[in-house]
Amino acid sequence: MEFDVAIIGCGPVGALAANLLGRRGIRTLVVEQAASPHPLPRAVHIDHEMVRIFQYIGLTGTILPLMRDTDGHLHVGADGGVIRYMGTGGQARPFGWSNDYFFYQPELEDALRAGLSRFAHVQLRLGCRLTRLEQAGGQVVLTLQEGEVESRVTVRHAIACDGASSPLRKLLGVRLDDLGFEEPWLVVDAEVDGPLSFPSIAGLPPQADLQRLSVMMCDPSRPATIVPGPRNLRRWEFMLLPGEDDREMMRPERVAGLLAPWVRGVPHSIVRGATYRFHGLVAERWRVGNVFLAGDAAHQTPPFFGQGMCHGFRDVANLAWKLDMVLKGQAPDALLDTYQPEREPHVRSVIGAAVAAGRYICVLDRDKAAERDRTIRAQMAGGPPRTAADLIPAIAAGIVRPGAGQRFIQPRDGDGRLLDDITGGGWRLILRADACMPALPVLWRVVGGTVWQVGQDGLSDPEGQLSRWFDANGAAAVLLRPDFYIYGIATDAGGITGLAWDLVRDLVGGVPAARAA
DSSP, rough: OOOEEEOOOOOOHHHHHHHHHHHHHOEEEEEEEESSOOOOOOOEEEHHHHHHHHTTTOOOHHHGGGGGOOEEEEEEEESEEEEEEEETTTTOOSSSSSSSEOOOOHHHHHHHHHHHGGGGGGGEEOOOEEEEEETTTTTEEEEEEETTTTEEEEEEEEEEOOOTTOHHHHHTOEEEEEEEEEEEEEEEEEEEEOOOOOOBBBBTTTTOGGGSSEEEEOOOOOOOEEEESTTTTTEEEOOOOOOOOHHHTHHHHHHHHHHGGGSOOOOOOEEEEEEEEEEEESSOOOTTTTTTEOOGGGGESSTTTTHHHHHHHHHHHHHHHHHHHTTSSSSOOOGGHHHHHHHHHHHHHHHHHHHHHHHHOOOHHHHHHHHHHHHHHHHHHHHHHHGGGGGGOOSSSSOOOOOOOOOOOOOOOTSOBBHHHOSSOOOOOEETTOOOOOOOOOOHTTTOOEEETTTTOOOTTTTTHHHHHHHHHHHHEEETTTTTTTEEEEEHHHHHHHHHHHIIIIIIIIGGGGGGG
């Protein structure tokens, strides 16, 4: 086989998957039907975890200049007062990056595709369409159409990154679970050469800068979202009211009228206005044989917390290291069965939060909106998540030990270097400064594990973030997965050795007899 993995679709999720596989040395074919990237913006937001993935593939220097880091999210009630504030202005950055970044999708796609040129073993075929897929003998045979030329390619695995309509998902016969949310919205992107005009908002925290926040106006007369973007780009999303016609609402004069209150006296030009249906959908199966669904092909979420593209990036970050270990013979094929059990609860949890937010955002009855405002303010007083990033749950099933599964912090050392740049990727066992070095199984090296100790091995802790984390978790050591999530936590020296053996057992599938000795 010329390739190990085929990726169908080279939108941002497919392009990131190809970079992740390319970074690991996996021979990868990327098939994209369109000859050039979609020219208009769709997704606009990612969080710190996605930038950490860009860091791993070596593209932060290229991608971050295209983005704008911002200060979180604000929901404004029917009475013009704050009902929910998830702001990060002035807060620490425990994961090394800002919580919220906004971007222009065509630029992000260009940067991810350009990154593929670094890998001689990754091939991108544009204007190439998948017409048929067959599986037999642990292989996937793709029939591809490029112009008048038809060809067949055999690979070990394929990943469907071909979007919400996913022809490959349909070829596989996978159904979608409808979570019961569908609302029509008008999405408007514009270039605005100046600050936006916001109404007076009661209860606005003093550190909140409206120009640096994603603002959701939960106004029953017309719910709307206003988000910042890179440079002078801004986005609005307006809910369509009952009886309103999509075509009528997309007319330039209607779009201009909706924007007018926000851009008073400020030069601006509208890039596009288009209507969308916001959905909550999850595929029933994410693996069919050796074919995997990822991104919008596997799930679709309302955009109220800006996690749609993040879901897809987490999918392929989860899948890439597992494919790598299976292809290199470090783990059996059964490791790939943990993909959906790990990712689906994650996705459903966040989609559930987005759908719940969508339901209260879309309230059009003023009395019900007033009651909603009172209820949410009471809930906010009780201490719910402070940022949208706090909505991301720990991994609860799969390759993870009980009580673990959360994302690990990424502090900087005295020279400004981030944890991942110092320790690299793969499986990392990080010991607190006073922990004893454990005896590790031989297979620890086989799975590519490394060991780091705070205060040694070039891993300094000048601000004490690692020490405080160990103290807060009663930990002597932490074992990190290749996707930066915590596999397990050990409380003492014996637990450290046991943690390494647990990993060997989980990956290889059966504890070697040497453990008993």
